[in-house]
Amino acid sequence: MSITRIFLLFVLPLALFLWVTSSSTHGQIAKETPLMTKHLPDMPGKEGLVETVVLSPGEVVPAHRHNADVFAYVLEGSIITQLKGGKPQMVHAGEVFYESPADIHVASRNASKTQAAKLLVFFVKEIGAPPTVALPTGDAAH
Numbered sequence: 253m254s255i256t257r258i259f260l261l262f263v264l265p266l267a268l269f270l271w272v273t274s275s276s277t278h279g280q281i282a283k284e285t286p287l288m289t290k291h292l293p294d295m296p297g298k299e300g301l302v303e304t305v306v307l308s309p310g311e312v313v314p315a316h317r318h319n320a321d322v323f324a325y326v327l328e329g330s331i332i333t334q335l336k337g338g339k340p341q342m343v344h345a346g347e348v349f350y351e352s353p354a355d356i357h358v359a360s361r362n363a364s365k366t367q368a369a370k371l372l373v374f375f376v377k378e379i380g381a382p383p384t385v386a387l388p389t390g391d392a393a394h
Contacts, residue, residue: 282307284384291379301375301383307331307362315358315387320377322351329369334359353377356387 283306292298301320304327307313325348333349334340336356342363343349351357362369375383 282311282313292376295376297379298376299379301377303373303375303383305371305373307360307369307371309362309367310365311362313357313360315356316360317356317385317387318351318353318375318377318383319381319385320353320375320383322383323374324349324351325372327370327372329367330363331369331371332359332361332363333357 284303285306286301286303288300288302290300292300305324307329324343326343326345328345330342330344332340332342334357335351336358340359341349377383
């Protein structure tokens with residue numbers, strides 16, 4: 253196989269894929285900053301995790317679910333959130349929302365194209381379990 257053919261079949265498509273996904277708003281991941289993790293002695297096998305989540309202006313978070321009960325408080329800005337089977341809802345600074353471990357988060361985005369949105373998020377989850385699991389695009393619709 254010639255170098256040109258290898259480049260055209262493998263390297264060029266990979267480079268294009270990486271460029272498209274890194275420059276797309278849909279490819280962005282919200283910035284999560286863990287603040288505290290603590291085993292919960294009254295709930296064997298469970299831990300609490302508190303973190304801040306920042307969504308850049310216009311950022312869209314891919315479909316996901318949580319291995320946790322999630323309580324989120326919007327500190328700054330506004331977000332639009334939607335769970336599978338539900339309607340989109342706008343959540344503003346000073347408001348809260350909840351997600352169960354069974355919920356699939358099909359839509360989540362910063363409502364502003366010019367200002368970041370910041371959330372304080374509290375998870376109650378199995379010890380060591382990842383709090384968030386990204387879903388392949390097709391899984392969110394099923």
